[in-house]
Amino acid sequence: MTSPDTPLRLPPLPRILSAYGLGLGMATLLSSLYAYARYGAPAWPGLALGWGVAAAAAAAGLAVKRIALSGDLTRFFLWGLAVNGGRAAAILLIIVAAHRCGMAAFRPFVIAVFSGYFSCMVSEITILHSMTIRGVETA
DSSP states (O other), rough: OOOSSOOOOOOOOOHHHHHHHHHHHHHHHHHHHHHHHHHHHHHHHHHHHHHHHHHHHHHHHHHHHHHHTTTTTHHIIIIIIIIIIHHHHHHHHHHHHHHHTTOOOOOHHHHHHHHHHHHHHHHHHHHHHHHHHHHHHHO
């Protein structure tokens, strides 16, 4: 296990982007297949908007991780927990706003948002896990 004094560093940006790209690619595939199986022809505008929201949430998550890892352990927990909670709340507010606007393809939108959000969350966890494993190997 890494000590609290060992600074964690994010992997190189191409590696991070490939992990997020894989997550969003899987979300795109799964949500479009599910929407096709459930509703016939997928509602592409709703799906595309959902993928865009998920990609924006992933970019915000990456920014939060960069800031969280630039400080001490207290900053990591503050940014890692509080700000990520705020990010999740913002996504829920976007979903509520899309529902209240009477968006025609709301269900495919929600399918795309949640599949993208959770796929990118798996990518974030994998990235953070690889950072801690790398810290153990070098210690």
